Amino acid sequence: MINIDIGATAVAVLTLFGIYALMAISLNLEYGVAGVPNFGQALFVSIGAYVAGLTYTRLLPLLAGEQVIHPCRATMGAALQLRSEIMATQPVAGFINLGFTFLIAAVLAGLVGFAVSYVTLRLKEEWFLALVLLVGGEIIRIVVRGADDLICSHNGISGVAQPFYFLDDPRASAVLFMLLALVLAALAYFYSQRLVHSPFGRMLKGLRENEEVTRSLGKGISLARAQIMLIGSVIAAVGGVLFALNTGFVNTNDYVVTLTLDVWVMVVLGGVGNNRGALLGALLIAIMDRITQIAAIALNMSGSPIEFNYARFILFGLILLLMLRYRPGGLLPESPLTTDAHEILRRVRER
Amino acid sequence: MPLLELKNIRKDYGGLRAVDDVSLHVPEGAIIGLIGPNGSGKSTLINLIAGTTDLSAGRIVFDGDDISDFSSDQVFRRGIARGYQEPSLYFKMTVLDNALLPVKGQRGEDPWYAPWRRYWRAQEEGHATSAIDVLEQVRLLNHYDTLASDLSGGQMKLLEIARALMGAPKLLLLDEPTAGVAPKLAYEIFQQIGRLRDDHGITFLIVEHRLEILFDFVDYVYVMHLGKLLAEGGADDIAAHETVREVYFGD
Numbered sequence: 001m002i003n004i005d006i007g008a009t010a011v012a013v014l015t016l017f018g019i020y021a022l023m024a025i026s027l028n029l030e031y032g033v034a035g036v037p038n039f040g041q042a043l044f045v046s047i048g049a050y051v052a053g054l055t056y057t058r059l060l061p062l063l064a065g066e067q068v069i070h071p072c073r074a075t076m077g078a079a080l081q082l083r084s085e086i087m088a089t090q091p092v093a094g095f096i097n098l099g100f101t102f103l104i105a106a107v108l109a110g111l112v113g114f115a116v117s118y119v120t121l122r123l124k125e126e127w128f129l130a131l132v133l134l135v136g137g138e139i140i141r142i143v144v145r146g147a148d149d150l151i152c153s154h155n156g157i158s159g160v161a162q163p164f165y166f167l168d169d170p171r172a173s174a175v176l177f178m179l180l181a182l183v184l185a186a187l188a189y190f191y192s193q194r195l196v197h198s199p200f201g202r203m204l205k206g207l208r209e210n211e212e213v214t215r216s217l218g219k220g221i222s223l224a225r226a227q228i229m230l231i232g233s234v235i236a237a238v239g240g241v242l243f244a245l246n247t248g249f250v251n252t253n254d255y256v257v258t259l260t261l262d263v264w265v266m267v268v269l270g271g272v273g274n275n276r277g278a279l280l281g282a283l284l285i286a287i288m289d290r291i292t293q294i295a296a297i298a299l300n301m302s303g304s305p306i307e308f309n310y311a312r313f314i315l316f317g318l319i320l321l322l323m324l325r326y327r328p329g330g331l332l333p334e335s336p337l338t339t340d341a342h343e344i345l346r347r348v349r350e351r
Numbered sequence: 352m353p354l355l356e357l358k359n360i361r362k363d364y365g366g367l368r369a370v371d372d373v374s375l376h377v378p379e380g381a382i383i384g385l386i387g388p389n390g391s392g393k394s395t396l397i398n399l400i401a402g403t404t405d406l407s408a409g410r411i412v413f414d415g416d417d418i419s420d421f422s423s424d425q426v427f428r429r430g431i432a433r434g435y436q437e438p439s440l441y442f443k444m445t446v447l448d449n450a451l452l453p454v455k456g457q458r459g460e461d462p463w464y465a466p467w468r469r470y471w472r473a474q475e476e477g478h479a480t481s482a483i484d485v486l487e488q489v490r491l492l493n494h495y496d497t498l499a500s501d502l503s504g505g506q507m508k509l510l511e512i513a514r515a516l517m518g519a520p521k522l523l524l525l526d527e528p529t530a531g532v533a534p535k536l537a538y539e540i541f542q543q544i545g546r547l548r549d550d551h552g553i554t555f556l557i558v559e560h561r562l563e564i565l566f567d568f569v570d571y572v573y574v575m576h577l578g579k580l581l582a583e584g585g586a587d588d589i590a591a592h593e594t595v596r597e598v599y600f601g602d
Contacts, residue, residue, distance in 0.1 A: 194466035199451070199459030199475065202444075206452050209441040216403060217453040218427035218518060219460075227462045336445050336498050340468065345447055345479040345495060 004294065011174050013290050015246055018181025020282035022239030024266040025188045028278040030232040032267055032334070033196055035208025036117065036225055040133025041263045043140055044109045044233045046255035048240020050144055051105040053151035053250035055097055056083055056160045064093040072152035080159045087161040094163045098241075105237040113233025118226040134257065145252040156251030160244050181242050185279075188235050192275050195231070197340045204228055205273075258313065265316045268323050271330030280332055288315070352415070354379040354554050355400070355431075355522055360409030362395055369395045371578040372409075377522065382548055382555045384565050384586075387575035388599055393558045394436065396575070397524050400556075401433045402426035414521060428455060432515035433524040436558075438507040440514070442500035446491055449499050449510055450482045451475075453518040482517065489513045489543060505536035509543065516547070523547075525557045529564065537561055541568045566590060574599070 023045060030038045038044075057071035057079060064086040069079040087094050116136065120129045144150055151157045163180070164173040195201050206214040207221055215221050244250045266285050271277020292315070296308035323330065353376035362370040370392045377383050385393050398404040400411060402423040411419045418429055427433075432453070441449050457478070458464050459471030486492040489509040494502065499510060508528055515523055528544070529537035541564050547553050559565040566572075566586035574582040574589060576598050582589060589595055 191466055194468070195462065198465035198468070199457045199471060200462050200465035202448050202452055203457075203460050205444055205448070206441055209443055210439060212403070213435075213439045213441075214452070216401060216423040216427055216433060217514075218424050218455060219452075220424060224460075231462060336443065336448075337496060339448055339451075340472075341447055341451050341475060341479060341482075342445065342496055344472070344475050345482065348476055348479050349483065 008171070008174070009290060011171075011178050013286050015174070015178040015181050016286040016289060017283050018178065018185040019239050019242045019246060020263075020266060020286050021185035021279050022181075022188050022235055022242070023263045024270065024278035024282040025185070025192050025275060026232040026235040026239065027263050027267050028270075028273065028275055029192050029195065029204075029228055029235070032271075032273040032278070033201060033208065034204040034225060034228045036229060037127060037130040038133055038229070038232065039130040039260055040116075040137045041236060042255045042257060042259040043133055043137030044113060044236035045240035045243060045259060046137065046141060046144075046252070047109040047112065047233075048101075048105040048237035048242075049244035049250050049255060050151060051108060051237075052101050052160055052241050052244040053157040055101045055104065056250075057151075057157060059100060060086055060093060060097045063096050064090045070149070071157060072149060072155065076152065076155070084159045084161065087159070087163075087165045089166065091163070091166040094161070094166065098163045098245075101241050102238060105241050106234045109233040109237030109240075110230045113229040114226045117229035118222060134260070137255070137260070138257065141252045141255055151250055151252070154252070156249055156253075158249050160248050160250055162245040162248070177245070181246075184238060184242065188238070189275055189279060192235075196275060196338050199339070199341075200224075202339050202341070208273075261320075262316065265320050267330075269319055269330060271332035271334060272328075273334035274330065274332050277330045277332035277334070281330070285316075288312075353377055354414055355556070356412045357396075357400070358410040358412065360396075360399060360411065361407045362392075362399055362404065363407045368578050370399065373575070373578075373580050374409075375573050375580065375583070377554060377556050378570075379521075379554055380548065380552050381570045382544065382557065382568055384569040384572040385556060385558045385575065386560070386562060386565070386572060386589075386599070387581070390577075391575040392578040393575055394526055397433065397526050397556075397558060400426070401431065401524055427453070427518060427520075430519075430521040431524060432518045432520035432522075434508075434511045434515055434526060434528060436526040436530055438504070438511060440499040440507055440510060443498060445496050445498060446486065446502070446510060447479075447482060447495040449514050450486060450495075450517050451478055453514055454478045454481075455518060478517075485513045485516050488546070505532045505540065508532055508540055512540075512543065512547075516551075516553070520553065522554045522556065525555065525559075527558055527560060529559065529561055534561075538564055541565070544568065562590075 027041055030036045058068055060083055061068045069075050069082055071079040117129060120132050145153055162177040164176040167173040203219055203224055211221060266281030267278055270281025292312045299306055299308045355377040357373055357375050359372050359374055361372055387393050399406055402421045406419055410417055418426060458474050464470040491510055528540050544555055545568050569586055572586055572589045573580060574595050582592050582595050
């Protein structure tokens with residue numbers, strides 16, 4: 001049998017929940033609220049991760065007052081040792097590096113999200129955008145993988161430590177990183193709730209419901225869509241940075257289409273258009289991820305020939321199909337009364 | 352000077368000429384009827400004015416500006432709102448959100464300000480106050496938090512008019528505002544239209560098949576047939592017009 005450390009498992013699940021919540025909130029704003037089918041969630045998440053791969057190898061040594069060692073090929077080991085040492089002994093350099101990582105990732109992803117959607121959404125069918133992003137994510141992944149010197153091709157970059165790695169107690173360090181993920185997720189949640197309750201949210205819902213009518217009611221719909229794609233992409237990229245830090249590893253293999261599908265499952269399961277649903281979906285998937293991992297290890301140890309990790313895909317596909325068939329609104333369907341205008345009207349009437 | 356003037360406008364779809372050299376005037380504050388048999392080009396004409404369809408030739412002048420090349424959002428912002436033949440509400444949104452969405456110049460629609468309520472709350476209160484007036488007028492105020500899809504057919508038509516009004520238009524284009532509505536309610540819809548003209552000075556250009564109701568309310572009527580203007584005149588003239596009776600009523 002395997003021993004399960006309940007405390008460590010809870011921390012791991014909650015950390016993953018925070019990271020998934022960022023991704024799910026991002027997709028919920030884009031698809032759930034504004035109706036933009038972003039099938040390139042992996043692309044925007046990967047931007048965050050790749051930027052982390054670059055800053056940890058190129059920027060971090062400079063911030064710590066060291067020479068940059070080429071992270072790949074012959075000097076791979078030396079470079080890994082250097083960044084591990086810096087992360088273990090120079091927390092300030094680590095935090096500044098993380099700050100830059102978030103900033104660069106957010107700016108880059110925001111620009112890509114805005115530019116791509118502004119160009120492609122002028123096409124009649126928004127599903128063109130879905131295809132462009134689906135293929136675009138894969139192209140970027142192959143290009144990054146092909147560029148030998150960027151993040152070392154198929155070797156990837158290891159030793160992308162989370163910022164609390166310098167603490168002697170690994171438990172405390174894990175708990176603090178969990179808190180960082182949860183705080184960022186909470187910020188994204190409250191921010192997107194405010195958006196959904198505002199006139200901007202109302203316009204986005206209008207876009208989702210009927211693009212033609214929204215245009216003929218005087219709204220600049222291409223701009224509004226590009227704006228929500230910018231916001232969503234920034235949130236996804238922040239999630240991507242944390243995702244890479246959580247695994248301690250940046251590898252292009254992690255950012256394939258299945259990641260995009262995972263995020264879609266979270267949103268469809270939780271409730272399309274409802275940020276609380278996105279949180280619930282993220283939590284359920286984080287828990288299921290852990291369960292399938294444990295089950296896979298347990299099965300493996302008991303000598304079973306079944307590779308349980310693949311059962312996960314079957315399970316997620318099944319969830320998606322069943323939800324779309326029996327509960328298309330998700331577990332927590334969107335409330336029609338989201339905008340603050342309803343409460344404002346009530347108050348105005350009471351006067 | 353008329354509020355809206357169409358000068359020799361034309362629309363070709365491949366080999367088909369849907370609108371052929373039509374010129375007409377809509378004076379400010381008037382209710383103008385646009386009638387004609389199915390396929391005569393009335394709806395195309397509405398789409399051309401509203402900017403949802405591009406002109407093949409001719410000019411459209413509105414309130415002193417040439418709006419021939421305007422897109423539909425520009426046309427709306429310039430002061431022309433429209434209704435649709437099929438109800439085109441936001442069915443999964445409430446009556447209130449439907450009404451507030453078209454309001455122009457909303458500060459809270461800018462994503463920079465949207466998350467911070469203090470930047471747009473006062474403005475939204477003002478908009479809610481106008482929504483109360485407009486919804487009251489079409490007797491939908493008590494349904495403000497109802498989903499648009501839960502309204503009756505007649506209420507949907509009224510909400511569509513109310514929604515258009517919230518954009519503070521000078522001219523309202525309506526494409527069969529009583530389609531699919533019971534006769535009694537159809538008459539009420541036209542009474543509302545008359546009241547909106549009288550109280551708010553809004554100008555109307557209305558495509559309508561229920562001539563018996565339309566003729567009670569219009570100031571002037573244009574008749575289209577096969578893409579061309581066949582006749583124009585007061586309601587009585589048109590009702591008595593021989594060629595019109597021939598193509599329209601088949602007698």
